[in-house]
Amino acid sequence: MSPTAQTLNEPWGDGRDATRAVDAAAPAPYMNPYLAGIGLGLVLLAAFVIMGRGLGASGAVNAFVAWVVGSLAPAHAQSNAFLAEYLGDGTTHPLKAWLVFEVLGVFAGALLSGLLAHRVRVSVEKGPRVSAGLRLALAFSGGATMAFGAALARGCTSGQALTGGSMLNAGSWVTMLAIFGGAYALAYFVKWQWR
């Protein structure tokens, strides 16, 4: 058995991590945060100059949910003011939306970066004291919580904090500061997840 095949089948470390390698080469270190920030800022600037809008993520989820509900229960979706906005007048498919295509690009770009740096690994990221199942449940709950918050705030860390922050949008700065406030307030109580 080649070393590559072996790392594909053997869990790392003591096995508690349930981490398996897909890429046998050592992962490259992350980019300097200031350089990565300049790169991200230039991408955001390009979006402003080319499109007249910034980046986003949660809006794509809203479009997806509107499409699913609209397919299963059309009348129910149309009568819901929040979902109806993403369904439009019915002439355009709800998934044919700018943010949906942008998010598909995010997946492709992250995969490209990860492959180039040998960082693509099938893994569950967690601390040693929690089971993989508990970590997955926490991640799922966190995703649901953030989507609810993003709908209320009219955007998430991408659309509000990053995009609106750089445009000096007042509501975006309120949202951004509240995100940090909420996260720091709860951080101590969920630290067991990581150590």
Place this chain on the structure above:
Amino acid sequence: MNTPFYKYGAFGDETSLVVAFVIGIGFGFFLERAGFGSARKLVSQFYLNDLAVFKVMFTAIVTAMLGTTYLAWMGVLDLSLVYLTPTVLWPQLVGGLVLGIGFVIGGYCPGTSVASVATGRLDGLAFVLGLPVGTLLFAEAFPWIRGFYENGSVGVQTLPGVFDLPYGLVVFAVVLMALGGFAGASWIEKKFQPR
């Protein structure tokens, strides 16, 4: 040259989806480069031993903000044609807190979770699966929370508008704040190094 190109009719809706995908690639690439496909890296921001989230985010905000400011000053970019999410104070404050709580529980935010799935994280996949559930809960609750959703609506509002200060002065203040924050971040990281 008049920009935003899309707003001046340089290309149509179909092309804008291609632009969305390409810009998304850039977004995802730099998120992954910065290490933001990793929940542990992201939540370290809230345990103060790695402030890359702050550094990357504020470098990106300053880069895009200076870019839009200079391009507007040179008459190349019409800032009034860049989309700004309207400010609705109370739901954005509460939504931000909920976003922060979900962030520290789940370990990702909507955008970074896509980068985590692209690099093989199963907890990232659980987070992504939670997103539409949270959105659906919000949509179903929408008829009851609509009053709060609109509470504190002041329309499109920028920080220079709120504080009645020149745009350039607020830009300068944000740059100073970011530079101070970067210096402070390095100091905090040294103090909170995990033993």
